[in-house]
Amino acid sequence: MSASPIAAGSTGRTTSVAHFVAPHWGRIADRLAPLIDRDGGDPGTSPAALICVPDSGAAVELADALRTARPGIARMLPVTDALRAARVLKTYGAPIVIVTPSDAERMLSASALPLDGVQVIALVGAEEYDADQLATVMTSVPKEARRVLVASEATPVVEILLERYFHKAHRLADDASSETTPAPVQYLCVQSSGAATLVPSLLDDLDPPSAVVVTSDAASVQSALAAHGYPAEATIVQVSDGAAPQNVALVVFAGLPTPAAFEAAMSSHPGRAVALIAPRQLGALRRLAGGASVTPFTTRRATSAARAQEERLRAELRAVLAGSYPAREIVSLEPLLTEYDGAELAGAALRLLEAARAASPAPTPAFTAAPAISDRAPRSAPRTAPRAERPERPERPARPRDDFPLRDPREAAKPRFVDRTVRRDREDRPPRRTAGAGDRDERTPRRSVGDKPRAYGDKPRAYGDKPRAYGDKRTGGFRDKPRGTGPRRPRDDR
Numbered sequence: 001m002s003a004s005p006i007a008a009g010s011t012g013r014t015t016s017v018a019h020f021v022a023p024h025w026g027r028i029a030d031r032l033a034p035l036i037d038r039d040g041g042d043p044g045t046s047p048a049a050l051i052c053v054p055d056s057g058a059a060v061e062l063a064d065a066l067r068t069a070r071p072g073i074a075r076m077l078p079v080t081d082a083l084r085a086a087r088v089l090k091t092y093g094a095p096i097v098i099v100t101p102s103d104a105e106r107m108l109s110a111s112a113l114p115l116d117g118v119q120v121i122a123l124v125g126a127e128e129y130d131a132d133q134l135a136t137v138m139t140s141v142p143k144e145a146r147r148v149l150v151a152s153e154a155t156p157v158v159e160i161l162l163e164r165y166f167h168k169a170h171r172l173a174d175d176a177s178s179e180t181t182p183a184p185v186q187y188l189c190v191q192s193s194g195a196a197t198l199v200p201s202l203l204d205d206l207d208p209p210s211a212v213v214v215t216s217d218a219a220s221v222q223s224a225l226a227a228h229g230y231p232a233e234a235t236i237v238q239v240s241d242g243a244a245p246q247n248v249a250l251v252v253f254a255g256l257p258t259p260a261a262f263e264a265a266m267s268s269h270p271g272r273a274v275a276l277i278a279p280r281q282l283g284a285l286r287r288l289a290g291g292a293s294v295t296p297f298t299t300r301r302a303t304s305a306a307r308a309q310e311e312r313l314r315a316e317l318r319a320v321l322a323g324s325y326p327a328r329e330i331v332s333l334e335p336l337l338t339e340y341d342g343a344e345l346a347g348a349a350l351r352l353l354e355a356a357r358a359a360s361p362a363p364t365p366a367f368t369a370a371p372a373i374s375d376r377a378p379r380s381a382p383r384t385a386p387r388a389e390r391p392e393r394p395e396r397p398a399r400p401r402d403d404f405p406l407r408d409p410r411e412a413a414k415p416r417f418v419d420r421t422v423r424r425d426r427e428d429r430p431p432r433r434t435a436g437a438g439d440r441d442e443r444t445p446r447r448s449v450g451d452k453p454r455a456y457g458d459k460p461r462a463y464g465d466k467p468r469a470y471g472d473k474r475t476g477g478f479r480d481k482p483r484g485t486g487p488r489r490p491r492d493d494r
Helices: 005-009 025-036 056-069 082-091 101-109 131-140 156-165 199-206 218-227 259-266 279-289 300-323 327-338 342-359
Strands: 017-020 049-052 076-078 096-099 120-124 146-151 170-173 185-189 211-214 237-240 250-254 273-277 294-296
Touching: 017 025, 025 049, 025 056, 025 120, 025 146, 049 101, 049 131, 056 076, 056 096, 076 082, 082 096, 082 101, 096 101, 101 131, 120 131, 131 156, 146 156, 185 279, 199 218, 199 250, 199 273, 211 259, 218 237, 250 259, 273 279, 279 294, 327 342
Parallel strands: 017 146, 017 170, 049 096, 049 120, 076 096, 120 146, 185 273, 185 294, 211 237, 211 250, 250 273
Antiparallel strands: none
């Protein structure tokens, strides 16, 4: 059952709608544009529509697809960073916000995403969500807001979301569920917005005699081909919406095709078909191919790098075999030859080698020839092989010092520190000249450090033992003062 965007947007405002379309941003934008911009007029700056996407890259791609589908749409804010989006939303505002559930939860916790005026809430790519991570966003949206779900198929996760947040939702599906003829196709995962720009590089890699590029954005593909020298009327490479000549050498799908375009292109029996799709579109491509094989496409550059790696590995093995005969290893692996072939054992050994190299933090050097057990010398035996001498380094010429006259190199270098302290206990002290000795030098008697009187520590502590200061007056305590023995003078004799 197919439904046009106008019919999908004509349902009641409080009715929930579930769209099952192919994961193509152009078709998703055709479904969402009439719903989020249905009133027209001059919108305000507060968010009126909230669209949840799986990742930040999808937010930018969906915003670009919405601008292409409706050029006069209100200003949109694709959130790639919660902090930056909160600052932009607070300063300028945005009627339409495209955000991931995790970023929306961060902005709600910081009160940076007002949802009181939201009229439409849409979940795009619902099959990639977790039902529990949308609880905060869905409970913060007003109950009277219109709810839209977009998914590629009705998976168990989508059914849980429909039962929990989209009660009695109208299910609308496009022609993505129509049956197609099984046909083998290869795929190369790219960003959906950059599929048109990679068409010339794919043509350079394959160099087909004839090719048809099936796309819904013919202007972008023709611009990329013209930048690489293809004229507009070129017959080697044609751009169409699905039609292709019979037995064409190559069909390139720049983006996920519709079932009608896929059926029209593959009915011409092309020699090879390659689809440039996003990783999330791989499931839809498998459904289009039916029971036929869907294999990854390997570029010529990747193939050349793999061949060079294999050649280096074979060179290492040749060096090991040329160095010495691996007798011990052959004895160890010989019992396995009854069950496996020698090439199988070598392949298993190479797999272990690659696993060991991937696990080692440091780069592993190339293989060297290991001596057999019988050829190894015991630990106590001295080393007989001479050690390789290191090459002598050439002496550097002496630089002229004519332009450096700060110091004469012939002078002796002065020490940085000279101890000029004169110690009392040194025997080589300079003689001290005494008074009255004339020209005769005499040395003063040597005195130990402990014999000299100290300033504070060696003073007597008793009152009576203190040295006298002057005269014969005894100093000490009050009780030790001498008293006179003669008669006292009367008081009248003063």
